[in-house]
Amino acid sequence: MEDKYVAIQELHEKEELSILLLCEIAGISRAAYYKWLRRKPTSRDLLNEEIIKEMKALHEKVEGIFGYRQMALHMNRKFKMPLNYKRIYRLMKVPIYAQSFESRKNNINVLFPNILWKMF
Known part of the structure; x- marks a missing residue:
């Protein structure tokens, strides 16, 4: 919207x-x-921005191996308040920041030679 x-x-x-x-x-x-x-960002919006900043820093530090569950655990410790894992998951999917949180398994392109060459 x-x-x-x-x-x-x-x-x-x-x-x-x-x-x-x-x-x-x-x-x-x-x-x-x-x-x-004329809108002003709410306190929740400001907190979300802070969370995203910390998530990006942690993501780079651990070289992208954390999923949303590990990220939620670390963000709960960092902010010393309960942050729902669904909120972390949603923030990791924000289009502006989603590229840095891409899954590592999608980046693997392994090609195998065609041994059969349709000999069946």
Whole structure:
């Protein structure tokens, strides 16, 4: 949903299109757009950003071998508060940060020679 607001903001700044037209195309009200524009990050958003920063640092330190369960254990110790493993899992899947948390097993491309060559 936030992508719509970002697109409206960028198109208005770059192409100088009217906000009314862009909001109609996106299917949202102008009031909702202006409310999004003046929003302030909540304490939960700020904590999520802090958690993501620490997760990225730990991820680089351990060379990417931790999954969400180990990451949740370490984040609970680091922040000295209970953080649900589902929250850690969700934060590891955030598109901006997901590339650094990719699975290591997906990076293995092993090719084997075709011994049979369809001789059956």
